[in-house]
Amino acid sequence: MNHKAVSRRVAVSGVGAVSGLGWGIGPLWEGLRAGRTAIRPFERFDNTAHRTHLAAEAADGDVNGLANDPRWQRLLSLADRFAVFAAAEALAMAGLASLEDSEAGVFFGSSTGGMFESERFFNEFLRGRWRSAKLRDLASQQVNAPGDAVARWFGVSGPVRTISSACSSGALALGAALDAVRSGEVDVAVAGGSDSLCQLTYAGFNALRSVDEGPCRPFRAGREGMSFGEGSAVLILEPLEQVLARGAEPLAEFVGAGSACDAHHMTAPEPSGAGAAAAMEAALRDAGMPAGEVGFVNAHGTGTPLNDAAEWQALQRVFGERAGEIPLTATKALLGHLLGSSGSIEAVATVLCLRHEELHPVPTCSEGATVDPELPVSLVLDRPLPLPGVKAAVSTSLAFGGSNAALVFSRWTDS
Amino acid sequence: MSASIVVTGLGTVGAYGSGAESLRKALASSELPVLSEIDRSAGYHLSQAPRKAFLVDPALLREWVPAGEARRMSPPSRFAVATARMALRCAGWSAGLPDELTGVVISTAFGPASYSEGLLKQILLEGPESASPMLFMESVANAPAAQIAIACRARGPSVTICQREAGALLAVGQAAADVAAGRVPRALAGGLDEMTPLLHSLLDRFGALARNSGPDGAEISRPLDRRRAGCLASEGATLLLLESDGSAIERGASPLARVAAWGSAFDPTAPAVGWGTGHAGLARSLRRSLERAGIPLERIDRIVTGASGSRSGDRVEALLLKEAWGEKPLPPVLAPKSVIGEYGGGFLGAAVLAAGGAPFGPTFGFEELDPELGIVPHDGSPLAPPSTVLVTSVAAGGAVSWLVLEAP
Numbered sequence: 099m100n101h102k103a104v105s106r107r108v109a110v111s112g113v114g115a116v117s118g119l120g121w122g123i124g125p126l127w128e129g130l131r132a133g134r135t136a137i138r139p140f141e142r143f144d145n146t147a148h149r150t151h152l153a154a155e156a157a158d159g160d161v162n163g164l165a166n167d168p169r170w171q172r173l174l175s176l177a178d179r180f181a182v183f184a185a186a187e188a189l190a191m192a193g194l195a196s197l198e199d200s201e202a203g204v205f206f207g208s209s210t211g212g213m214f215e216s217e218r219f220f221n222e223f224l225r226g227r228w229r230s231a232k233l234r235d236l237a238s239q240q241v242n243a244p245g246d247a248v249a250r251w252f253g254v255s256g257p258v259r260t261i262s263s264a265c266s267s268g269a270l271a272l273g274a275a276l277d278a279v280r281s282g283e284v285d286v287a288v289a290g291g292s293d294s295l296c297q298l299t300y301a302g303f304n305a306l307r308s309v310d311e312g313p314c315r316p317f318r319a320g321r322e323g324m325s326f327g328e329g330s331a332v333l334i335l336e337p338l339e340q341v342l343a344r345g346a347e348p349l350a351e352f353v354g355a356g357s358a359c360d361a362h363h364m365t366a367p368e369p370s371g372a373g374a375a376a377a378m379e380a381a382l383r384d385a386g387m388p389a390g391e392v393g394f395v396n397a398h399g400t401g402t403p404l405n406d407a408a409e410w411q412a413l414q415r416v417f418g419e420r421a422g423e424i425p426l427t428a429t430k431a432l433l434g435h436l437l438g439s440s441g442s443i444e445a446v447a448t449v450l451c452l453r454h455e456e457l458h459p460v461p462t463c464s465e466g467a468t469v470d471p472e473l474p475v476s477l478v479l480d481r482p483l484p485l486p487g488v489k490a491a492v493s494t495s496l497a498f499g500g501s502n503a504a505l506v507f508s509r510w511t512d513s
Numbered sequence: 514m515s516a517s518i519v520v521t522g523l524g525t526v527g528a529y530g531s532g533a534e535s536l537r538k539a540l541a542s543s544e545l546p547v548l549s550e551i552d553r554s555a556g557y558h559l560s561q562a563p564r565k566a567f568l569v570d571p572a573l574l575r576e577w578v579p580a581g582e583a584r585r586m587s588p589p590s591r592f593a594v595a596t597a598r599m600a601l602r603c604a605g606w607s608a609g610l611p612d613e614l615t616g617v618v619i620s621t622a623f624g625p626a627s628y629s630e631g632l633l634k635q636i637l638l639e640g641p642e643s644a645s646p647m648l649f650m651e652s653v654a655n656a657p658a659a660q661i662a663i664a665c666r667a668r669g670p671s672v673t674i675c676q677r678e679a680g681a682l683l684a685v686g687q688a689a690a691d692v693a694a695g696r697v698p699r700a701l702a703g704g705l706d707e708m709t710p711l712l713h714s715l716l717d718r719f720g721a722l723a724r725n726s727g728p729d730g731a732e733i734s735r736p737l738d739r740r741r742a743g744c745l746a747s748e749g750a751t752l753l754l755l756e757s758d759g760s761a762i763e764r765g766a767s768p769l770a771r772v773a774a775w776g777s778a779f780d781p782t783a784p785a786v787g788w789g790t791g792h793a794g795l796a797r798s799l800r801r802s803l804e805r806a807g808i809p810l811e812r813i814d815r816i817v818t819g820a821s822g823s824r825s826g827d828r829v830e831a832l833l834l835k836e837a838w839g840e841k842p843l844p845p846v847l848a849p850k851s852v853i854g855e856y857g858g859g860f861l862g863a864a865v866l867a868a869g870g871a872p873f874g875p876t877f878g879f880e881e882l883d884p885e886l887g888i889v890p891h892d893g894s895p896l897a898p899p900s901t902v903l904v905t906s907v908a909a910g911g912a913v914s915w916l917v918l919e920a921p
Binding site for chain 2: 147148149203204208209217220221223224225226233236237238240241242243246247249250252253254255256257258259260261262263264270277281282283295298300301302303304305306316338357358359360361362363364373376378389497498499500501
């Protein structure tokens with residue numbers, strides 16, 4: 099026995115986000131509701147020599163005074179800044195002014211940490227221009243840097259753990275945070291993920307020919323691949339009783355997490371969807387919830403032909419005949435793929451949809467407007483779908499290397 | 514959490530060789546450790562930079578990862594698959610696992626560094642369309658975990674933790690929690706890293722490595738010593754097979770150690786690439802964690818520290834231990850990184866062997882007490898086998914992790 103022998107109910111008490119739709123939850127929810135994609139030409143780096151030229155870039159925005167802090171520019175990479183902003187917003191929403199005297203921990207996912215800045219260093223260093231290569235560009239290069247930056251910024255002295263399991267990193271970090279709050283290891287978990295656009299992943303996925311030249315079209319006929327995004331999302335997790343005791347209202351209850359591996363191929367999903375289904379089933383088992391209570395799914399939905407097909411197979415395994423009826427959205431159609439942060443921003447989108455009792459749509463696009471007849475999901479198009487009384491939702495993350503994760507949230511009602 | 518967790522398999526590869534026996538011999542020895550010349554031909558190194566590191570002889574892996582399989586893997590993936598197979602053999606599963614439910618939780622500080630470097634060269638120097646799909650798919654941090662899953666048919670959770678030097682103990686803790694909670698019947702857990710010339714040169718530029726600090730300019734690290742000036746970099750992997758006590762008993766497996774507790778904390782005073790001054794807070798967290806696990810300090814009769822010879826890192830680690838114990842004397846302290854190096858998981862293997870009562874030689878490189886730290890590590894004299902071993906690891910950037918292992 100390692101920690102207190104308890105299993106506490108866990109509430110989401112605050113959320114924060116940076117995405118291609120803007121800095122903050124306000125612009126995120128407004129854009130999601132409108133089904134407005136942030137995938138467009140971008141300027142984060144010169145992409146003229148790359149095969150594709152679109153991404154959901156988080157433009158400079160209002161950073162609520164954080165930018166005036168001298169640490170902001172000097173010590174933090176872009177991914178760190180996204181993370182610190184999202185954490186600050188989430189903590190403010192939760193009504194937690196300080197974490198210095200709390201039993202708090204940080205659980206983060208990231209795929210490349212400060213690689214965007216590191217590329218400046220390596221661009222000089224690898225050409226032998228030693229003097230032009232600034233070590234400070236590497237200072238926040240580590241994958242653990244965004245999570246560490248959040249812990250440092252808010253004075254966290256409890257556990258800090260970064261998971262880097264490609265596109266399921268953020269969801270796995272949320273699962274680890276759920277365990278830590280349930281077990282009593284921490285009383286507050288700052289959980290999420292952060293990644294910025296960088297050439298390494300942009301060129302890498304293009305090398306695999308898994309990037310659509312237009313905005314991605316998850317589950318649509320003729321889809322050709324993913325689109326990139328960047329940003330961060332943070333959820334504040336606390337014991338439900340603790341949130342209620344201070345008179346705050348939970349945004350949702352985080353009831354289950356599960357993961358499983360395809361053990362099949364480094365980049366291709368297992369076509370039967372068995373691994374993804376095992377993750378969803380584990381999450382529902384953890385939640386003690388039958389699949390029939392799930393009101394909608396926020397799918398991993400990258401828009402690659404193989405991923406979406408495998409995910410459809412997985413949905414059929416879990417939901418049976420309901421697979422084609424259960425309302426489904428794919429946040430990546432609006433925000434692009436945030437890689438190590440995708441699981442966390444899609445978790446935030448799921449929580450917001452539960453709270454507002456409506457499911458955000460994806461845009462109809464001129465190409466591939468129809469759902470792929472081979473994958474007849476109930477994709478919500480163009481307008482939000484009202485879901486009054488919706489009980490719960492599943493968010494999935496299916497990563498490189500077959501690492502699958504699923505999260506289950508339920509709508510908070512005081513009854 | 515309910516089940517008691519035991520280690521029934523240990524796979525390890527490093528400059529010391531492959532397998533637990535090679536590591537055991539290196540730890541017992543009082544000889545100068547075997548170091549290899551690092552390739553400086555790329556010109557990355559400063560003229561006064563160290564020239565050596567603990568490197569893996571690739572021939573050691575061939576028995577475990579055939580060439581046809583290895584060609585699709587980065588060096589860390591080869592280390593991972595080789596040590597996973599060693600751990601399974603050690604645990605009595607040479608013929609394969611009885612089901613596909615095994616979890617994999619591993620840590621890496623730097624990921625597949627050589628493949629990332631190769632990919633960056635292609636993208637930045639030759640243009641993005643030169644990027645190789647093979648280099649990309651093996652450059653992601655979780656590629657070694659995925660390769661283990663594929664090689665061993667392990668379809669439980671697959672998790673890669675990146676938390677610098679604290680990662681390996683965190684991975685074992687997370688895997689132990691998964692097994693204890695009944696989410697998986699068993700898990701492979703541990704740490705790995707490769708040491709490339711580029712990475713070695715960058716660690717030196719950040720001041721992390723020992724430079725000519727021994728007699729006649731020899732490169733040695735001096736854990737906890739007053740004149741310590743950096744660590745020796747290493748590569749390799751160590752993976753453990755964890756399962757419940759009940760499972761081990763049922764199939765007649767012999768535990769190497771018992772995982773009694775795990776925990777972690779963070780020092781928010783630490784800068785992103787160094788260590789801070791928050792040892793008192795870390796000590797409070799350690800004590801609280803042990804109290805929660807029902808382990809009084811008095812029961813701990815051996816400490817395996819991650820002290821590597823780092824000027825600031827060893828200071829934090831020593832002061833947090835001194836603070837945690839207060840007026841009470843510390844039990845014998847082992848500091849094995851001067852013979853196995855920093856990074857690559859050898860430290861985790863050393864901790865498991867320590868819990869099993871393996872003899873350790875005198876702490877190589879330690880000669881002079883640092884009065885501020887006040888710790889004299891093990892001098893090589895015979896020690897009674899321990900019952901409860903505290904293993905600590907302090908990472909650059911602020912993370913700290915610990916494990917409590919008990920004798921089997």
